[in-house]
Amino acid sequence: MSDIMTDLLYSEKQIDGMDLKPDSFPIFQSTVYTMSDMDEVGEVYGKKERGFTYIRRGNPNRTVLESAITMLEKGEASLCYGSCMSAILSIMIKELKAGDHVVCNSHIYGETKHLLQEVFEKFGVETTYTDFTDVSNVKAAVRENTKVMFSEVLSNPTLRLADVKSIADIAHNVGAVLVIDNTFTTPLAFAPFTAGADYVVNSLTKYINGHNDASGGSVTASKEKIDALFDTALMCGGLFTSPFDAWLIHRGVQTLAVRLEKQMENACKLAAFLEKHELVDKVYHPSAASYEQRSLADEMFKDDKYTAILSFVASEDMNKVNEFMKRLQYAQYAPTLGGIRTTLSHPVTSSHASMPDADRRKIGITPGMIRVSVGMENIDDLIKDFEQALEAFR
Numbered sequence: 013m014s015d016i017m018t019d020l021l022y023s024e025k026q027i028d029g030m031d032l033k034p035d036s037f038p039i040f041q042s043t044v045y046t047m048s049d050m051d052e053v054g055e056v057y058g059k060k061e062r063g064f065t066y067i068r069r070g071n072p073n074r075t076v077l078e079s080a081i082t083m084l085e086k087g088e089a090s091l092c093y094g095s096c097m098s099a100i101l102s103i104m105i106k107e108l109k110a111g112d113h114v115v116c117n118s119h120i121y122g123e124t125k126h127l128l129q130e131v132f133e134k135f136g137v138e139t140t141y142t143d144f145t146d147v148s149n150v151k152a153a154v155r156e157n158t159k160v161m162f163s164e165v166l167s168n169p170t171l172r173l174a175d176v177k178s179i180a181d182i183a184h185n186v187g188a189v190l191v192i193d194n195t196f197t198t199p200l201a202f203a204p205f206t207a208g209a210d211y212v213v214n215s216l217t218k219y220i221n222g223h224n225d226a227s228g229g230s231v232t233a234s235k236e237k238i239d240a241l242f243d244t245a246l247m248c249g250g251l252f253t254s255p256f257d258a259w260l261i262h263r264g265v266q267t268l269a270v271r272l273e274k275q276m277e278n279a280c281k282l283a284a285f286l287e288k289h290e291l292v293d294k295v296y297h298p299s300a301a302s303y304e305q306r307s308l309a310d311e312m313f314k315d316d317k318y319t320a321i322l323s324f325v326a327s328e329d330m331n332k333v334n335e336f337m338k339r340l341q342y343a344q345y346a347p348t349l350g351g352i353r354t355t356l357s358h359p360v361t362s363s364h365a366s367m368p369d370a371d372r373r374k375i376g377i378t379p380g381m382i383r384v385s386v387g388m389e390n391i392d393d394l395i396k397d398f399e400q401a402l403e404a405f406r
C-alpha cells in the first residue's frame with residue numbers, strides 16, 4: 013500500500029471523456045456541457061454515475077477534489093461546497109424537521125451554534141448544548157427525538173477532545189446521526205468516519221487548501237447518504253464550490269501531507285517552548301505535558317499528529333497583548349486558521365466576544381489568551397520570534 017503523500021499526487025488525474033493527459037489538472041471553467049444529439053442526451057442522463065451536464069450537477073474540478081477528500085477521510089463518497097458552513101447547513105436541512113432535537117457540543121464554532129440557535133430553532137428544531145469532554149453529559153442530553161449529534165474533534169480555542177467513538181455509539185443507540193467537524197484536526201490526524209461518524213465535514217478553506225486563497229467545504233459519508241444529500245444541497249441548494257476554487261483547493265490538497273506534517277510538528281515544538289516560558293501561564297495543545305485528556309489523546313492520535321493549532325495564556329493586560337502582536341515579525345493577526353504562515357487570533361475579541369466574561373473564564377478563556385495557527389516556517393526562526401515578542405508581557 014502506498015503512502016498518503018504519494019496517493020495525493022496521483023489521485024484521479026484523468027476524467028471520463030478526456031483524451032489528453034495534462035500533468036496539472038486544468039480548470040473546467042464552464043457552466044454547461046453540450047451534447048450533439050438525442051442519443052448522446054440519453055446516454056449522458058441514462059448513466060448511473062452523474063455525468064457532466066450543468067454546473068450544479070457536476071464539474072470535473074469538483075469531481076477530482078471530491079475523490080481526494082474521500083480518499084483522505086477513508087469514506088465512501090464526498091461532496092464539495094462553497095464553504096464549510098454551507099456543508100453543515102445542507103446536512104441539517106437533510107436530516108432535520110420540525111419537532112426534532114439536536115445534541116451539540118457547547119464548545120463549537122460560533123456560526124455553527126448560530127445556525128442551530130437562530131435558524132433551526134425558528135423552524136421548530138430544539139438544540140441542547142453540552143460539554144462533550146464528558147461522555148456522560150452527552151448520554152444525559154439525548155432524547156427520544158434526537159436526530160443529529162454534532163461536535164468538532166478538538167474544540168476552539170481550548171482544544172478539548174471529543175471521544176468520537178463513544179459519542180457515535182450513543183448517537184446510534186437512539187437512531188441519530190453523528191456529524192463531526194474535522195477542520196482543526198484534518199484526516200491526517202484523525203479520520204472520524206472510521207470511528208463511527210456518519211458525516212464528516214471539513215472547511216477546505218483551512219488546511220486542506222492551505223494557502224488562504226480559496227473557499228470551500230466538504231461532506232464525506234456513505235455513498236447512500238451522499239447521493240441523498242446531492243439533490244438537497246447541490247440541485248436544490250446550489251451550494252457547490254466554484255470550478256476555480258475547486259481547482260485551487262485540489263492544487264493545495266496535493267501538498268497537504270508535506271505542509272501539515274511540518275505544521276503539526278512545529279505546533280508541538282512551539283507548545284513545548286511556550287509551556288516552559290516564565291511569562292506564559294498555560295498552553296492548550298494535545299502534545300502539552302499539562303494536557304488534561306492525555307490518555308484519550310494517546311488513543312485517538314498517532315505519531316504526534318494532533319493539530320497545528322495551539323492556544324496560550326499570558327497577561328490579561330491588553331496593552332501588553334497588543335505590544336506582543338506588534339513585536340512579532342512573522343505571525344500576524346488573521347480571522348482564520350490553516351494557512352502556511354503562522355497567524356494569531358484573540359478569542360475574547362473575536363470567536364468568543366458574545367460570551368459573558370464569567371462564562372468564558374469558567375472554560376479558561378481570558379483576555380490573555382492568544383490562539384496560534386502554526387505555519388511551516390523554520391521552527392527555530394519561529395521560536396526566536398515568539399521569544400523576543402513575549403518580552404512584551406514582562
Ligand SMILES: Cc1ncc(COP(=O)(O)O)c(C=O)c1O
Pocket residue numbers: 095096097098121164193195196215216217218227228229348349
Ligand atoms: C471548526 C470550524 N468549522 C467550520 C468553519 C467554517 O468554515 P468556512 O469558513 O469554510 O465556512 C470554521 C471557520 O473558521 C471553523 O473554524
